[in-house]
Amino acid sequence: MSRLLRVSDMKVHFPVGKKGFLGRPANYLKAVDGVSFDIERGETLGLVGESGSGKTTLGRAILRAIEPTSGEIVYEQDGNSIDIMGLSRSGLRDIWRNMQMIFQDPYASLNPRMTVRDIISEPLLANKLAKGKDLSKQVVEMAELCGLNAGHLSRFPHAFSGGQRQRIAIARALILHPEFIVCDEAVSALDVSIQAQILNLLKDLQAKLSLTYLFIAHDLAAVAYACDRVVVMYLGQIVEIASTEKLYYSPRHPYTEALMSAIPEANPEQVMQPVFLTGERPSPTNPPDGCRFHTRCQYATDVCRTLMPVLGEISDGHMVSCHHADKLTLKGALQHGSGAKSA
């Protein structure tokens, strides 16, 4: 696999509070604070963390839909490395053909006054890439690929259920044949049976169109199913990156342990034994010194309170940001027992 995207030391800080001397903001909300990782071509990379951990901001900042404060984003296209941070507005528009986004709420992300045909064809028209018969053919093809039929195209979004709306949003995102899709909680608002349809659809499309996904979600079971590798964020920083299997069953960061052990497994014979976090999540405007997690970490020592750990590789492809990673034995998610009979 080759690299598709590299993010280095990205920061997204939002000014908060009253402006003080010389019009400087009183403080900054550090939504993303020094994040570096790679996305490989063709993979699905999960991005998890509690609400407020900065995962949505990071997803948008990669596309520069939110302007990062600093950092580097390098996109590999046909052997050329493109520096996304250095692009002008028109350069960005070109690169956005390759990078698209699917949002959480399919009720809010579609214009209620446009027909499905108009919604799906808009990106093609806006980029002047097709018209007339060719446009219509492309739209029908993409709609069918996403599980809609030609009869749906002349209807308006209100006539569709949540699952079908999400199919429309996916067709719109894919009509320009992008390589990279940011799925921001794309299945979170859907019912169980529909969520399975959309997860399956995303998987099929990935295989057919060789897509790369950044899959942002808080549902850890869905992430486990959908992703090859997973990034865990806490208070704007990455605490761990590993293959899904390693991250879920042998986490190396205490925060990942708390997340994984809290997954309610759909098996009444396996009672979860969560590792509880003490205290409340600190505010991202005023993060703690040292390791950001130390205020809630049961393994924290003096060094954690003063020195910020760096994300380092602990075994092949497994990165963790913890001073004690090599000494701790942590609990992962429940392994599937023999008691469960799958239906």
Next chain:
Amino acid sequence: MKKGVLLEVQDLHITLDFDGDDIPVVQGIDFELSAGKVLALVGESGCGKSITSQSLLRLLPREVRISSGEINFRPTEDQSPIDIVPLNKDGIEIRSIRGNQMSMIFQEPMSSFSPIHKIGDQIGEVIQLHLKVTRAEARTRVIDLLDKVGIPDPKQAVEQYPHSFSGGMRQRAMIAKSLACNPSVLIADEPTTALDVTIQAQILEIMRKLKDELGMAMIFITHDLGVVAQIADEVAIMYMGRIVEKGPVTEIFNNPQHPYTVSLLSAIPRLGDLSDRRQLTSIRGSVPSLFERPTGCAFHPRCDSFMPGRCDTDIPSSLQISPIHEVHCFLHEDAKKEISS
């Protein structure tokens, strides 16, 4: 009522008044809840699980009403049951039950608290309304309650306003409020859906303790089968206003009999399948709207075992496939007939 049962719902029908037409929302459901047990009502959006829970406390919106059925409730086994259905929904009888002997936790804790009153006063109000206590006694009890649900520094917390609480803290305060008068039945409508997984685990732990230590009976409404597996004793699976399958949690998860239950269980991503990464079995189509209710068994258009001329014309009745396991499906009815003939 049977021994141990505190709440018994019989043939409950709920309708929605839509421009003078009565649209059925809940169509004849039955269940029982015993002291110290958790019953999970499970289903996708639109199955009627929230409406059912609201009807128990007569909290239905104006245009929705109970058209027939019985809701028999007794706070303890020694008392004689009262039927909640004929009560005036604003009357003194239901008000003395609501928040007192039976109380409710909602999904969105932010909208369940007034933003302009202190947390302590809002919980204290419930206590003073139902119990003969002084303000100071109520306050002491509030501090105890907040402590019980794991709010740090409860003495200070009573003086705070809801906005200064995080989502998880608010949900805990909400639980404290619902526990204020030691209810015998607690109804929790998606209490953990809006919360992060780590907070969810804490809330589930608190609720499990309440059940074990106070012997409280709970109705837990959720669509999350993981949460169901972890907290419920009994499970009722609902689809379009009917219970399609009901039984103890292990029975439902290990031996599901209704095609809908079977598909739901295979549609959820499970961690154990990490290595094989099979396709999830999805259910085709989606839940029809209330106005387009299919004839016969409402699940038939999405069912793989659909039998034309049977499932689309008749409504399957309740079938006891074992003393503890009930299913509403013709597949099993026919199987049973064959055996008996």
